[in-house]
Amino acid sequence: MPSRNPPSSHSSPVPVAGPVGLPDSLVGTAMDIDGSHTPEQVIAGLRATSEGEDLVQLLTPEGQRVSHPQFELEISPAELQSLYRDMVLVRRADREAKALQRQGELGLWAPLLGQEAAQIGAGRAMTPQDMAFPSYREHGVAWCRGVDPTEIFGIFRGVDQGSWDPIGTGFQLYTIVIPNQCLHATGYAMGQRLDGKIGDAQNAEATICFFGDGATSQGDVHEGFVWAAVYDAPVVFFCQNNQWAISASLDRQTRVPLYQRARGYGFPGIRVDGNDVLATLAVTRWALRECRTGNGPILIEACTYRMDAHTTSDDPTRYQVAGELEEWKLKDPLERLRVHLVREGLAESEFFDGLAAEADELAVRLRNYCISMPAPGPERIFSKVYAEPTPTVDAERDDYLAYHASFTDVGGAS
Amino acid sequence: MAGTDVPQTITLAKGLNQGLRAAMEADRKVLVMGEDVGRLGGVFRITDGLQKDFGEQRVFDTPLGESGIIGTAVGLAVRGYRPVCEIQFDGFVFPGFDQIVSQLAKLHYRSQGKLPMPVVVRIPHGGGIGAVEHHSESPESYFAHTPGLKVVACANPVDAYWMIQQAIACDDPVIFFEPKRRYWDKAPLDLAMPPLPLFRSRVLRTGTTATVVTYGPTVRTVLDAATVAEQDGHTLEVIDLRTLSPLDLVPVFDSVRRTGRLICVSEAPSEVSLTSEVAARVSQECFYSLAAPVLRVTGFDTPYPPAKCEEDYLPDLDRVLDAVDRVLAY
Ligand SMILES: Cc1ncc(C[n+]2csc(CCOP(=O)(O)OP(=O)(O)O)c2C)c(N)n1
Ligand SMILES: [Mg+2]
Numbered sequence: 001m002p003s004r005n006p007p008s009s010h011s012s013p014v015p016v017a018g019p020v021g022l023p024d025s026l027v028g029t030a031m032d033i034d035g036s037h038t039p040e041q042v043i044a045g046l047r048a049t050s051e052g053e054d055l056v057q058l059l060t061p062e063g064q065r066v067s068h069p070q071f072e073l074e075i076s077p078a079e080l081q082s083l084y085r086d087m088v089l090v091r092r093a094d095r096e097a098k099a100l101q102r103q104g105e106l107g108l109w110a111p112l113l114g115q116e117a118a119q120i121g122a123g124r125a126m127t128p129q130d131m132a133f134p135s136y137r138e139h140g141v142a143w144c145r146g147v148d149p150t151e152i153f154g155i156f157r158g159v160d161q162g163s164w165d166p167i168g169t170g171f172q173l174y175t176i177v178i179p180n181q182c183l184h185a186t187g188y189a190m191g192q193r194l195d196g197k198i199g200d201a202q203n204a205e206a207t208i209c210f211f212g213d214g215a216t217s218q219g220d221v222h223e224g225f226v227w228a229a230v231y232d233a234p235v236v237f238f239c240q241n242n243q244w245a246i247s248a249s250l251d252r253q254t255r256v257p258l259y260q261r262a263r264g265y266g267f268p269g270i271r272v273d274g275n276d277v278l279a280t281l282a283v284t285r286w287a288l289r290e291c292r293t294g295n296g297p298i299l300i301e302a303c304t305y306r307m308d309a310h311t312t313s314d315d316p317t318r319y320q321v322a323g324e325l326e327e328w329k330l331k332d333p334l335e336r337l338r339v340h341l342v343r344e345g346l347a348e349s350e351f352f353d354g355l356a357a358e359a360d361e362l363a364v365r366l367r368n369y370c371i372s373m374p375a376p377g378p379e380r381i382f383s384k385v386y387a388e389p390t391p392t393v394d395a396e397r398d399d400y401l402a403y404h405a406s407f408t409d410v411g412g413a414s
Numbered sequence: 415m416a417g418t419d420v421p422q423t424i425t426l427a428k429g430l431n432q433g434l435r436a437a438m439e440a441d442r443k444v445l446v447m448g449e450d451v452g453r454l455g456g457v458f459r460i461t462d463g464l465q466k467d468f469g470e471q472r473v474f475d476t477p478l479g480e481s482g483i484i485g486t487a488v489g490l491a492v493r494g495y496r497p498v499c500e501i502q503f504d505g506f507v508f509p510g511f512d513q514i515v516s517q518l519a520k521l522h523y524r525s526q527g528k529l530p531m532p533v534v535v536r537i538p539h540g541g542g543i544g545a546v547e548h549h550s551e552s553p554e555s556y557f558a559h560t561p562g563l564k565v566v567a568c569a570n571p572v573d574a575y576w577m578i579q580q581a582i583a584c585d586d587p588v589i590f591f592e593p594k595r596r597y598w599d600k601a602p603l604d605l606a607m608p609p610l611p612l613f614r615s616r617v618l619r620t621g622t623t624a625t626v627v628t629y630g631p632t633v634r635t636v637l638d639a640a641t642v643a644e645q646d647g648h649t650l651e652v653i654d655l656r657t658l659s660p661l662d663l664v665p666v667f668d669s670v671r672r673t674g675r676l677i678c679v680s681e682a683p684s685e686v687s688l689t690s691e692v693a694a695r696v697s698q699e700c701f702y703s704l705a706a707p708v709l710r711v712t713g714f715d716t717p718y719p720p721a722k723c724e725e726d727y728l729p730d731l732d733r734v735l736d737a738v739d740r741v742l743a744y
Contacts, residue, residue: 107544107545107546107721108544108545108546136546155546156546157722158544158546158720158721158722158724159720159722160720161547161720176505176546176547176548177505177506177508177509177548178478178506214477214478215478217477217478217479217482218478218479218481218509219479219481219482219509220509245449245478246449246450246454246457247450247452247453247454247475248449248450248475248477248478252475252476252477252478253477253478313457314457318453318454318455319453319454375722376719376720376722376723378723378726380719380720380723381714381716381719381723381726381727382714382716385715385716385717392685392715393714393715393716396714396715396716400714400726403733403736404726407732
């Protein structure tokens with residue numbers, strides 16, 4: 001069982017996490033909660049992401065590989081290029097979506113700018129049999145699960161509410177009510193355990209649940225943590241702490257760094273540099289593996305930054321902290337891997353040129369598809385409300401479609 | 415009650431903002447709380463400038479949690495405060511539904527009056543803004559179905575200005591619906607005109623062909639339909655319910671006794687709803703005056719559809735006029 005008092009030292013040897021045993025290095029406090037800190041210090045502690053030994057990092061903002069005692073990552077140049085390619089392409093899709101929104105082709109867009117490494121690292125850590133439960137910003141994870149960006153665009157264009165196959169892709173539909181999906185993920189993971197899918201790491205399954213820093217204040221997160229702990233559910237809770245919940249900064253939600261909350265529920269919490277795709281990949285891979293072998297749940301707090309507005313409806317200039325964006329630009333997730341690839345000679349200029357061309361092609365394809373996406377007809381309103389149709393909805397559909405047809409019949413060419 | 419700087423012509427959003435301001439000036443116990451209501455001024459800017467002028471003690475951003483918002487408002491009310499809670503969008507009230515239905519609605523009754531609950535829960539409702547899921551719903555009936563709650567819906571800038579102040583002054587919990595797609599509608603505000611009491615419906619337009627009852631975002635839809643109907647020689651009597659619980663149906667009964675025909679319009683699904691309630695009460699009270707069955711023009715009994723379908727989902731001018739034709743066909 002975890003000890004009742006937080007460890008006062010961060011220098012304990014690297015432990016192996018057990019089902020409920022907490023490796024000290026993962027629960028050490030960035031600042032101890034002894035009441036001796038001013039609010040400013042508390043906030044500074046919450047914000048501290050590039051310092052502090054609790055932050056798992058394998059690639060510095062300057063593009064330097066560093067080692068971590070627990071999380072090693074053997075990775076080939078081709079794999080590095082592939083991660084970089086993912087990030088470039090999802091960023092490009094994101095920027096194209098924003099442009100399409102500005103031109104009235106999408107009703108809204110929730111940008112992922114700045115969170116590419118957190119999402120690609122986590123998404124690429126998954127095996128095909130794993131299951132993801134996203135919120136509404138996980139376009140990068142969707143990409144990794146083979147959900148085409150056009151299917152994400154469909155939601156924001158208002159033509160559907162999630163058109164992909166959640167089971168086939170292992171990527172549940174987006175969840176907008178914050179954070180209802182934490183319980184769904186836990187329940188799904190309970191099912192994986194019931195089905196005997198825990199055990200040998202090769203064929204076993206795990207679940208990963210995505211939510212934001214703001215989401216952690218909701219009861220559903222608390223209940224998800226409790227249920228997952230009580231049922232030893234194989235679920236990784238992946239919190240992207242992008243520092244903001246619309247206009248609310250992190251100190252609106254918590255006094256302690258979020259990863260430390262896991263301790264209170266009896267499972268490990270780890271803080272990873274969410275702008276470091278390598279660290280995120282290594283930590284998430286480890287966490288999913290722990291879950292598959294029965295040592296779940298695990299909380300990962302990926303420290304990152306929302307580099308754009310909350311959504312295209314938002315105006316961050318009303319609450320943004322001066323200089324904060326500039327500071328985070330220096331920690332850009334793409335740039336550090338690019339620098340690393342170039343500096344270490346791991347990619348030639350043809351690779352970068354080819355990727356730029358591929359990104360352009362992707363943008364064109366997405367744009368063309370988006371603007372030609374057919375609007376659903378009125379019958380969509382009544383479609384699949386129930387597995388077993390009801391007389392009420394059937395009658396409303398028949399009445400409305402007849403009424404609708406009376407216009408088209410009379411109206412003719414307009 | 416009103417500040418001197420109330421502009422002549424105001425938007426509905428500004429009416430709410432100025433009304434909140436006046437209520438905060440009138441009573442130190444009034445607090446404004448919710449997600450992003452402080453520095454941002456709310457996602458619709460209804461609380462714009464309030465934190466600056468009344469301070470972070472009285473206007474505060476809460477953690478992200480609706481159960482927390484309503485539950486702490488209940489506690490603050492026990493302590494003698496008058497919290498005004500903002501729910502960001504209709505579809506996000508449900509994490510707080512338990513606190514509203516189980517506690518906020520019942521404490522006055524359980525304590526036999528020792529614990530009044532002067533809490534206002536502001537909810538932008540309705541569709542028509544091209545939004546993603548959970549941002550376009552009309553959940554009024556859930557609340558109107560809950561004994562212990564009072565439920566109102568404002569439909570124009572002047573009502574917004576007065577009704578929010580009256581709701582805050584009310585010693586009962588008030589669920590206060592705001593028609594989000596009408597936030598930018600404008601109207602002149604004449605402070606010399608005394609406001610109607612909060613729990614009263616209002617005849618907006620007199621007519622003899624049929625009575626049309628509605629509330630919230632479809633009030634304007636129905637008024638527009640009445641203008642068009644007039645060109646066809648039909649005069650519609652339009653009634654804005656304003657209060658959904660308690661209902662003020664006497665003006666509706668009076669009207670139907672004269673017109674003999676009633677149409678109820680609402681964006682919400684029709685089954686077991688406010689429109690069913692009005693229809694039931696009118697058929698009971700005005701049975702011998704009715705020349706035709708009561709018709710309803712509503713959203714469908716389906717989840718709110720993708721935004722590209724909302725033009726078909728929402729009652730519009732044509733559907734109201736179609737109902738007028740049908741109600742006259744009897
Ligand atoms: C239950 C609920 N309440 C309010 C909202 C409105 N809302 C949408 S996003 C958001 C902030 C979320 O912040 P965070 O969890 O940090 O995620 P991020 O958007 O930063 O990715 C809010 C309040 C919502 N979607 N659901
Ligand atoms: Mg956030």
